[in-house]
Amino acid sequence: MITRPAFTDTLHSEWIKFRSLRSTWLTLGGLVVVGLGLPLLSADPAAQGYLTGTIEEQQDWDPTNGSLLMFFIAQLVIGVLGILVVTSEHATGLMQTSLSATPRRHRLLGAKVAVVAAVSLVAGQALAFPAFLIGQAGFAAAGVPHATLADPRALSAVVGCGLYLAVIALLAVALGALIRATAGALATLVGIVLLVPVLDGMFPPWLDGLLDVWPTLGGAAVIATVPDPDYPQPWLHFAGMSAGILALLVVAFVLFERRDV
Amino acid sequence: MTSIDVRGLTKRYGPRTVVDDLTFTVPAGQVTGFLGPNGAGKSTTMRMIMSLAAPSGGSVTIGGRRYRDLPVPLTEVGALLDAGAVHGARTAQDHLLALAASNGLPRRRVGEVLARTGMDGVARRRAGEFSLGMRQRLGIAATLLGDPRVLIFDEPVNGLDPEGIRWIRDFMRSLAREGRAVLVSSHLMSEMAQTADHLVVIGRGRLIADTTMSEFMRANGEGTVLVRTDEPDAFALRLSAAGATVREGPESSLVVSGMTAAQIGKLAAYHDVALSELAPRRPRWRTPSWS
Numbered sequence: 001m002i003t004r005p006a007f008t009d010t011l012h013s014e015w016i017k018f019r020s021l022r023s024t025w026l027t028l029g030g031l032v033v034v035g036l037g038l039p040l041l042s043a044d045p046a047a048q049g050y051l052t053g054t055i056e057e058q059q060d061w062d063p064t065n066g067s068l069l070m071f072f073i074a075q076l077v078i079g080v081l082g083i084l085v086v087t088s089e090h091a092t093g094l095m096q097t098s099l100s101a102t103p104r105r106h107r108l109l110g111a112k113v114a115v116v117a118a119v120s121l122v123a124g125q126a127l128a129f130p131a132f133l134i135g136q137a138g139f140a141a142a143g144v145p146h147a148t149l150a151d152p153r154a155l156s157a158v159v160g161c162g163l164y165l166a167v168i169a170l171l172a173v174a175l176g177a178l179i180r181a182t183a184g185a186l187a188t189l190v191g192i193v194l195l196v197p198v199l200d201g202m203f204p205p206w207l208d209g210l211l212d213v214w215p216t217l218g219g220a221a222v223i224a225t226v227p228d229p230d231y232p233q234p235w236l237h238f239a240g241m242s243a244g245i246l247a248l249l250v251v252a253f254v255l256f257e258r259r260d261v
Numbered sequence: 262m263t264s265i266d267v268r269g270l271t272k273r274y275g276p277r278t279v280v281d282d283l284t285f286t287v288p289a290g291q292v293t294g295f296l297g298p299n300g301a302g303k304s305t306t307m308r309m310i311m312s313l314a315a316p317s318g319g320s321v322t323i324g325g326r327r328y329r330d331l332p333v334p335l336t337e338v339g340a341l342l343d344a345g346a347v348h349g350a351r352t353a354q355d356h357l358l359a360l361a362a363s364n365g366l367p368r369r370r371v372g373e374v375l376a377r378t379g380m381d382g383v384a385r386r387r388a389g390e391f392s393l394g395m396r397q398r399l400g401i402a403a404t405l406l407g408d409p410r411v412l413i414f415d416e417p418v419n420g421l422d423p424e425g426i427r428w429i430r431d432f433m434r435s436l437a438r439e440g441r442a443v444l445v446s447s448h449l450m451s452e453m454a455q456t457a458d459h460l461v462v463i464g465r466g467r468l469i470a471d472t473t474m475s476e477f478m479r480a481n482g483e484g485t486v487l488v489r490t491d492e493p494d495a496f497a498l499r500l501s502a503a504g505a506t507v508r509e510g511p512e513s514s515l516v517v518s519g520m521t522a523a524q525i526g527k528l529a530a531y532h533d534v535a536l537s538e539l540a541p542r543r544p545r546w547r548t549p550s551w552s
Binding site (some may be wrong): 003004006009010012013014016017020021022023088089092093094095096097098099100101102103104201258260261 | 315329358364
């Protein structure tokens with residue numbers, strides 16, 4: 001007789017769903033284009049900026065960070081992946097079928113989170129290292145100071161970049177589960193990672209604590225080797241961002257468990 | 262014997278009561294028709310059976326357990342609530358594979374249900390390319406993955422061509438013959454008459470009838486007349502005395518069978534009874550706005 005399905009069965013099911021969509025592979029392809037194309041294209045302009053910059057600007061020159069700025073756009077692409085894992089099922093009505101097969105809802109969402117976490121952890125690192133190497137090669141060719149992985153904090157910044165992307169992917173899953181509509185979740189993600197950072201400085205001081213751990217701001221401070229005086233403890237800021245996203249995921253689980261589908 | 266037990270089931274959305282204290286049973290070995298106009302609460306009831314929507318009151322169990330508590334749900338209940346509920350970019354095979362995997366069902370079940378629904382030839386095509394009839398079959402294939410004892414279909418023939426409709430009717434009959442409990446909803450009486458053994462009729466979320474198909478046809482078929490008068494009790498006695506069968510209708514009206522409207526009119530005139538309504542009654546579910 002069939003035995004009670006284990007979490008690995010749910011995981012297997014979610015993996016089949018994930019890998020069987022062309023959009024998954026297109027999005028991952030887009031991630032590669034953005035992640036490797038941007039450092040390729042931006043190395044030379046950045047180097048020119050260094051050469052024509054003031055002494056102070058040259059002192060702040062961070063070639064590691066310069067090669068990893070692709071995270072700015074890549075976080076949106078990986079976010080799309082995380083959002084779609086949940087919202088595409090709401091959009092098609094497939095969620096009803098999925099929850100009929102797996103009525104223990106936290107388990108279904110848990111499997112989705114696990115699949116996205118695994119994929120984005122791998123994708124993040126697989127993107128950050130080549131991006132770093134491409135960027136440094138570009139800086140070397142332009143004759144400006146460049147970094148190697150042996151430089152202080154360089155390895156930490158590269159690994160941090162990959163981890164940052166993975167955590168943003170989980171933020172996207174949480175937003176997908178909370179908002180349930182692709183457009184709404186994506187707009188919210190753009191607001192969080194792009195708009196709020198642009199408006200930095202317009203917020204009252206009592207919000208500084210939040211901005212210190214905000215994505216793209218304090219949360220992304222790990223993607224640098226030159227310390228930013230605003231964010232003196234990059235990994236602490238990163239941990240704060242992760243904790244905030246974890247809290248959001250918890251809320252998503254609670255609502256996912258309760259809401260009618 | 263596995264069956265669906267609905268007890269006092271109620272669903273409210275704010276001030277609106279969509280399902281109102283509904284009680285009925287879906288027994289094994291029969292097709293139970295779930296009849297009512299669009300918006301009567303059929304789909305909401307089915308979603309509550311499946312634990313997709315939480316009841317505001319009452320309970321629903323399958324073989325004595327809530328759906329959420331079924332250890333291997335696909336082996337106990339197969340449900341097709343919406344044929345469109347597949348991801349159009351996924352192939353039929355992958356769709357079924359993911360479902361089978363979630364319940365730990367063997368991979369070969371996918372091939373078996375595709376064969377049973379006549380979909381084996383299109384297993385590797387994307388669901389988005391399917392016609393409505395094929396999507397319907399894919400949905401039915403999914404319900405059969407775990408070889409369940411209970412099957413639930415929401416408006417399965419909607420939008421199908423005659424051949425597809427016939428196929429689904431025969432299919433449901435064969436599922437019931439295999440001893441399964443089959444619950445199928447429709448807003449068309451004519452459809453129910455073709456497939457159902459038992460009938461659960463609801464309107465505005467309330468139970469209107471829970472009876473065998475043949476009984477329902479006898480009581481509600483052509484030839485009944487709706488009569489409304491200020492003195493229904495007295496007139497009911499007159500009608501019975503004249504050989505008619507009289508039942509209480511909605512809002513203190515009378516539903517009369519065995520006499521034509523003309524005969525009833527004459528009887529009323531003879532006894533000086535003022536009628537405020539005298540209407541040859543078509544079945545309630547076939548008012549023009551419904552069909």
